[in-house]
Amino acid sequence: xxxxxxxxxxxxxxxxxxxxxxxxxxxxxxxxxxxxxxxxxxxxxxxxxxxxxxxxxxxxxxxxxxxxxxxxxxxxxxxxxxxxxxxxxxxxxxxxxxxxxxxxxxxxxxxxxxxxxxxxxxxxxxxxxxxxxxxxxxxxxxxxxxxxxxxxxxxxxxxxxxxxxxxxxxxxxxxxxxxxxxxxxxxxxxxxxxxxxxxxxxxxxxxxxxxxxxxxxxxxxxxxxxxxxxxxxxxxxxxxxxxxxxxxxxxxxxxxxxxxxxxxxxxxxxxxxxxxxxxxxxxxxxxxxxxxxxxxxxxxxxxxxxxxxxxxxxxxxxxxxxxxxxxxxxxxxxxxxxxxxxxxxxxxxxxxxxxxxxxxxxxxxxxxxxxxxxxxxxxxxxxxxxxxxxxxxxxxxxxxxxxxxxxxxxxxxxxxxxxxxxxxxxxxxxxxxxxxxxxxxxxxxxxxxxxxxxxxxxxxxxxxxxxxxxxxxxxxxxxxxxxxxxxxx
Amino acid sequence: xxxxxxxxxxxxxxxxxxxxxxxxxxxxxxxxxxxxxxxxxxxxxxxxxxxxxxxxxxxxxxxxxxxxxxxxxxxxxxxxxxxxxxxxxxxxxxxxxxxxxxxxxxxxxxxxxxxxxxxxxxxxxxxxxxxxxxxxxxxxxxxxxxxxxxxxxxxxxxxxxxxxxxxxxxxxxxxxxxxxxxxxxxxxxxxxxxxxxxxxxxxxxxxxxxxxxxxxxxxxxxxxxxxxxxxxxxxxxxxxxxxxxxx
Ligand SMILES: Nc1ncnc2c1ncn2[C@@H]1O[C@H](COP(=O)(O)OP(=O)(O)OP(=O)(O)O)[C@@H](O)[C@H]1O
Ligand SMILES: [Mg+2]
Numbered sequence: 063x064x065x066x067x068x069x070x071x072x073x074x075x076x077x078x079x080x081x082x083x084x085x086x087x088x089x090x091x092x093x094x095x096x097x098x099x100x101x102x103x104x105x106x107x108x109x110x111x112x113x114x115x116x117x118x119x120x121x122x123x124x125x126x127x128x129x130x131x132x133x134x135x136x137x138x139x140x141x142x143x144x145x146x147x148x149x150x151x152x153x154x155x156x157x158x159x160x161x162x163x164x165x166x167x168x169x170x171x172x173x174x175x176x177x178x179x180x181x182x183x184x185x186x187x188x189x190x191x192x193x194x195x196x197x198x199x200x201x202x203x204x205x206x207x208x209x210x211x212x213x214x215x216x217x218x219x220x221x222x223x224x225x226x227x228x229x230x231x232x233x234x235x236x237x238x239x240x241x242x243x244x245x246x247x248x249x250x251x252x253x254x255x256x257x258x259x260x261x262x263x264x265x266x267x268x269x270x271x272x273x274x275x276x277x278x279x280x281x282x283x284x285x286x287x288x289x290x291x292x293x294x295x296x297x298x299x300x301x302x303x304x305x306x307x308x309x310x311x312x313x314x315x316x317x318x319x320x321x322x323x324x325x326x327x328x329x330x331x332x333x334x335x336x337x338x339x340x341x342x343x344x345x346x347x348x349x350x351x352x353x354x355x356x357x358x359x360x361x362x363x364x365x366x367x368x369x370x371x372x373x374x375x376x377x378x379x380x381x382x383x384x385x386x387x388x389x390x391x392x393x394x395x396x397x398x399x400x401x402x403x404x405x406x407x408x409x410x411x412x413x414x415x416x417x418x419x420x421x422x423x424x425x426x427x428x429x430x431x432x433x434x435x436x437x438x439x440x441x442x443x444x445x446x447x448x449x450x451x452x453x454x455x456x457x458x459x460x461x462x463x464x465x466x467x468x469x470x471x472x473x474x475x476x477x478x479x480x481x482x483x484x485x486x487x488x489x490x491x492x493x494x495x496x497x498x499x500x501x502x503x504x505x506x507x508x509x510x511x512x513x514x515x516x517x518x519x520x521x522x523x524x525x526x527x528x529x530x531x532x533x534x535x536x537x538x539x540x541x542x543x544x545x546x547x548x549x550x551x
Numbered sequence: 552x553x554x555x556x557x558x559x560x561x562x563x564x565x566x567x568x569x570x571x572x573x574x575x576x577x578x579x580x581x582x583x584x585x586x587x588x589x590x591x592x593x594x595x596x597x598x599x600x601x602x603x604x605x606x607x608x609x610x611x612x613x614x615x616x617x618x619x620x621x622x623x624x625x626x627x628x629x630x631x632x633x634x635x636x637x638x639x640x641x642x643x644x645x646x647x648x649x650x651x652x653x654x655x656x657x658x659x660x661x662x663x664x665x666x667x668x669x670x671x672x673x674x675x676x677x678x679x680x681x682x683x684x685x686x687x688x689x690x691x692x693x694x695x696x697x698x699x700x701x702x703x704x705x706x707x708x709x710x711x712x713x714x715x716x717x718x719x720x721x722x723x724x725x726x727x728x729x730x731x732x733x734x735x736x737x738x739x740x741x742x743x744x745x746x747x748x749x750x751x752x753x754x755x756x757x758x759x760x761x762x763x764x765x766x767x768x769x770x771x772x773x774x775x776x777x778x779x780x781x782x783x784x785x786x787x788x789x790x791x792x793x794x795x796x797x798x
Contacts (some may be wrong), residue, residue: 176681501637502601506632507709508655508660514624517652520645521692 093150099123103395105150109225109259111300112232122245122255129249135412136441136473137381139354142319149257149290191260193243213273219303220265221276224292227263228458234265238296241391242325242362250321250383251358254290257503258323261292266301266332275304275531291322297332304335305533320379329364330392335373337530339538342378347407347436347548351540361390363395363424371398372415373529375538378410386441387416390424390455397426400526402538404519404545405438414444414475414497419452428459432521434470435549441473455485463493464522466515466549494522516543552577552614552715552748553598559608560597567593569773570609575717578745581720582784583752585770586792591752594770595721598750599633600626613717628660634640634706634723636752638717641693646705649693650675650712657713678711681741682734707738712744718749724758736761756784759797 093104102123106116131142150434214221220231227235245255266272297303305416309326320342326334336359345352355378361370372386388397399415417426434440463472474491498516504514519541520527527535527542557672560568566707567590585591596604598611610626611618618626641649654674655665666674679686684704694702703723710718723735739749739762751762759767759781767784769777771792777783 153636264726377628497639498602499639500641502599502623503641504649506599506627506635507649507713508624508627508656510624510656511622513652513656517644517649518641521641524643 091354092148095148095199096145097123097147097149097257101149105257105259108150109228110518111228114236115228118240118245119256122252122275123257125246126249126252126256129252131249135383135443136439136475137383137410137412139381139410143176144253147289147319150259163525173326175300191504204469217270217273218267219270219272220263222263224261224263224294225259225295225541227265231263231265233296233297235263236293236326239292240325242327242360243323243358243485248358250356251323252324253359254292255399258290258292261294261322263293264295264303264305266295266297266303268298268532269300270298271301273302275306275328289320291320292423293322293324294327295325295334295336296327297329297334297368299329300331301329302333302335304337304531306337306339306531308339318352319354319356322358324357324359324386326359326361326370328361328363328365328368328370328395331367332365333369333371334361335371335531336361336386337534338372338374338376339530339534339541340374340376340382341545343380344378344407344409344545345380352409355380356381357384359384360389361387361397361420362389363392363397365395366392366421367394367396368392369396369398371400371529373398373400373526374402374413374528374547375530376401376403376413377541379411382409382411382413384413385415387418388426388472389418389420390452391420393421394423395421396424398529399426399428399430400529401430402433402523402526403431403440403442404433404542405435405440406545406547406549407436407438409436409438411439412441412443414442416445416447417457418445418447419455419457419482420449420450421455422451422453423455425451425456426458428457428461429525430459430461431524432463432472433466433519433546434463434472435466435546437469438469439473441475443477445474445477445479446487446489447479447485448482450481452482453484455482457485457487459489461489462522463491464519465493465495466519466546512543512547515546515549516540519543519546553618553750554612555609556611557609558594558597558606558611560593561605561607561794562593562603566607567773571770571774572777573768575748575750576598577748577766580613580739580743580749580751580762582762582764582767583750583770583775584754584756584787589770590773592721592769595633595636595682595750595752596720598626599623599631624656628657631719632710632713632715632717633719634703634710634721636721636725638694638697638706640693640695640697640703644693646693646709647675647689649674650689650709650711653709654712660714675712678708682708682711682738683736684708700731702719702726703727704731704734707735711738711741716747718742718747719752720749721752723751724753724755732758733761759784 093101102119105509106119116523243251245252295305342353342355363370370388376382386399390397390426397417403411403413405411415428428444432440432441432442442461448455461474465472472493476489478487501514506512520539523542527538530538555573558568558571574695582611583591591711606619658665694705703726706723724732727735767779767781768775
């Protein structure tokens with residue numbers, strides 16, 4: 063009690079100190095610790111944002127103040143002190159390792175297992191000066207990277223940091239930001255709206271099929287993703303894009319709390335395929351030091367025949383709280399959610415999706431594969447809502463849980479709300495265990511216990527792994543094995 | 552190659568093997584017959600190192616080493632292959648993937664270069680052709696939805712691929728039609744060589760017409776109670792275990 067009181071006072075005094083004169087001091091590289099309106103103004107000023115955006119942030123901030131942290135998820139963690147977080151710091155790098163020799167050998171071991179080329183390992187591990195080298199390594203030469211960008215530009219595809227889009231395409235950003243996930247949506251989304259610092263922006267113009275997976279490019283930049291990321295992707299009529307987020311290599315991050323917002327807007331006859339591999343630091347075997355990953359992801363299928371497909375492989379973070387959702391507004395629109403969530407040791411995941419059927423003949427598919435090992439808890443939470451006008455809407459849900467050992471838990475929490483008389487909803491759920499017999503069979507063929515486990519679990523996840531773009535799928539498969547290390551024997 | 556001395560083993564706290572002695576030299580094929588529940592599968596699991604099959608007494612030497620010191624995968628990599636009485640299903644894992652993973656694991660253990668998908672496909676096609684097994688099985692998940700006979704063929708295919716030094720076949724002939732029986736026997740006979748050995752568990756002397764054993768043993772109540780040559784199998788078939796053990 064005494065301590066928290068003291069903290070509160072300290073925080074109060076600090077923010078007091080900065081109340082005046084601080085905003086003008088935008089030369090500062092880091093905003094003082096804690097959150098208040100001045101901090102929000104500071105971030106906006108730093109980014110040289112237009113007035114409307116600052117107003118939007120402030121609205122979000124004020125709303126956030128009135129909200130309570132959600133407690134319904136089946137996750138447990140100490141209360142987060144939101145005044146004990148730095149909300150803005152310029153990307154000043156800490157002392158970087160000079161070479162891979164100085165990098166945590168455990169991390170390197172994982173890179174090796176993933177088969178990541180040496181040059182890329184350097185980038186991921188943040189080795190000094192590695193960035194340019196890696197661009198060369200990945201793209202062959204800088205000119206290839208430029209070619210990529212030129213190709214995108216030629217097609218009219220806009221793909222840039224969201225802060226850049228605010229400057230160069232303010233009309234698009236203003237039109238769409240917060241239109242799928244309003245600033246009032248939930249506690250973390252409100253916080254994100256107030257303080258987001260960067261993220262990606264992508265616009266695919268009418269009739270354009272994005273000529274490449276927006277992946278490799280992103281992968282390199284992934285090393286700098288922030289704590290409050292904001293992503294906005296718009297697919298105009300008859301367009302298509304496949305977007306890859308994240309990275310199979312474990313990412314260390316000093317920030318414990320990650321609260322990203324991703325908004326997708328899909329117009330008539332357009333499609334977005336959004337794939338995620340999330341492998342943030344899960345903490346040690348005792349769960350110490352892991353990332354809290356509280357993400358809001360939502361897609362609005364606005365036009366007729368629009369389609370969105372979320373595929374996620376969630377293996378990292380101490381706590382994952384995430385429900386990529388689809389609002390199926392346009393008639394005949396399609397929403398898909400394919401998920402693999404692996405929890406080991408003390409990890410907790412509460413993840414799933416929401417399929418909101420509004421238009422006629424809308425259809426959705428949910429395939430969720432939850433794997434728990436160690437003392438981990440894994441919850442699938444899914445909502446299927448059929449609106450009054452969702453004539454002949456269909457949903458099919460398959461929800462499979464796999465348990466490794468007997469100290470972990472798997473939970474399935476489906477919510478079904480049906481207001482349509484013609485809608486069809488199917489839900490299947492299974493829970494199984496990796497059997498000793500299966501492990502022995504594999505081992506008898508020469509596979510180690512861990513290889514056997516990886517193989518069996520990959521088999522369990524197959525339907526979802528197949529949905530990933532090829533290059534990602536191979537790595538994700540290896541990742542599945544790696545995340546389960548220590549779960550056997 | 553294999554020297555089992557006074558082997559006692561327990562499963563679930565119950566003693567199943569009660570002082571079993573058996574020596575198999577390189578180049579030999581031994582058949583084991585015996586009533587249900589005698590401990591034949593238990594013997595094969597103990598040799599393969601399955602969890603829960605606890606050796607309480609005795610020793611097993613394989614190629615001069617104490618076999619009991621090694622984990623199941625090490626034993627597999629040292630050349631011991633067990634064709635299961637009840638092959639196990641692994642949903643979602645294509646047979647070809649499983650075979651390749653196993654093949655490469657064993658190559659790696661021996662310090663050999665792993666083979667890529669193309670090379671492997673060529674190799675496995677050779678084996679399926681030799682054994683008259685349809686290729687479409689390779690795409691299906693391991694043993695899932697396979698008929699009893701198909702599962703057994705699948706075991707033989709893996710054995711042909713992995714070319715073990717010591718083949719343990721646990722009732723591989725049970726449930727096989729006559730053509731498949733010949734294929735299975737063919738699989739074993741192809742591997743027969745002065746450097747290899749085999750232990751064939753069966754209830755039917757018919758198999759031994761195709762895989763002609765050097766020795767036949769009767770396992771009853773956890774021990775080898777009688778040994779002889781191929782004629783012992785014929786005799787058993789005539790008289791049954793009860794009369795034989797009475798004799
Ligand atoms: N987990 C267990 N707990 C207790 N008893 C077991 C266990 N597993 C096997 N047994 C027993 O061990 C004995 C030997 O079984 P085993 O499978 O080795 O017989 P078998 O000779 O292979 O028989 P079959 O010809 O029917 O295949 C049987 O009586 C069986 O019930
Ligand atoms: Mg048996």
